[in-house]
Structure formats: structure tokens, C-alpha cells
Amino acid sequence: xxxxxxxxxEEMTPQEQTEVEAFAAFLIVRRQLQRPxxxxxxxxxxxxxxxxxxxxxxxWLNAEEEDIDxxxxxxxxxxxxx
Numbered sequence: 803x804x805x806x807x808x809x810x811x812e813e814m815t816p817q818e819q820t821e822v823e824a825f826a827a828f829l830i831v832r833r834q835l836q837r838p839x840x841x842x843x844x845x846x847x848x849x850x851x852x853x854x855x856x857x858x859x860x861x862w863l864n865a866e867e868e869d870i871d872x873x874x875x876x877x878x879x880x881x882x883x884x
Contacts, residue, residue, distance in 0.1 A: 811819060845853075854860070862868060 811822065814822065
């Protein structure tokens with residue numbers, strides 16, 4: 803370990819030292835991880851679309867409670883004069 807890093811660690815509070823230790827562990831684990839495979843690499847776009855439709859993840863878009871805006875909502879835009 804470099805003398806500068808040792809000096810910085812000695813000047814830190816125990817809480818800060820714990821944070822640095824956790825970050826160092828994160829860096830080591832990140833280095834060991836392989837690039838994750840994307841789901842779309844293993845499944846076609848058509849199959850993925852069907853999966854999303856069947857799962858109901860976007861059903862809330864059809865809910866009447868979400869239709870809160872209408873053509874009469876809001877105010878006309880007023881532009882500032884130059």
C-alpha cells in the first residue's frame with residue numbers, strides 16, 4: 803500500500819474507514835464479474851413482447867384513473883415579450 807493511502811486512511815474516522823473498506827470490496831468483486839448476458843440475447847423480440855403483454859406490467863395504462871387530462875385542462879401558454 804502506498805504511504806499516501808496509509809496516511810489518508812489513518813486520518814479518517816472509523817465510519818469513513820468502513821466506507822472505504824466496503825468500496826474496496828466492491829471494486830474487487832466488480833473486477834471478477836463477467837459481462838452479464840441480456841435477456842434479449844436469448845429470446846426473440848416477438849417472444850419478449852408477448853411476455854410483457856401477458857405479465858400485465860403495463861395494464862395500469864388502460865386504467866380509467868390514469869385518464870386525468872382532457873382537452874379542456876390546463877391554461878393557454880403565454881409567451882413573454884422580448
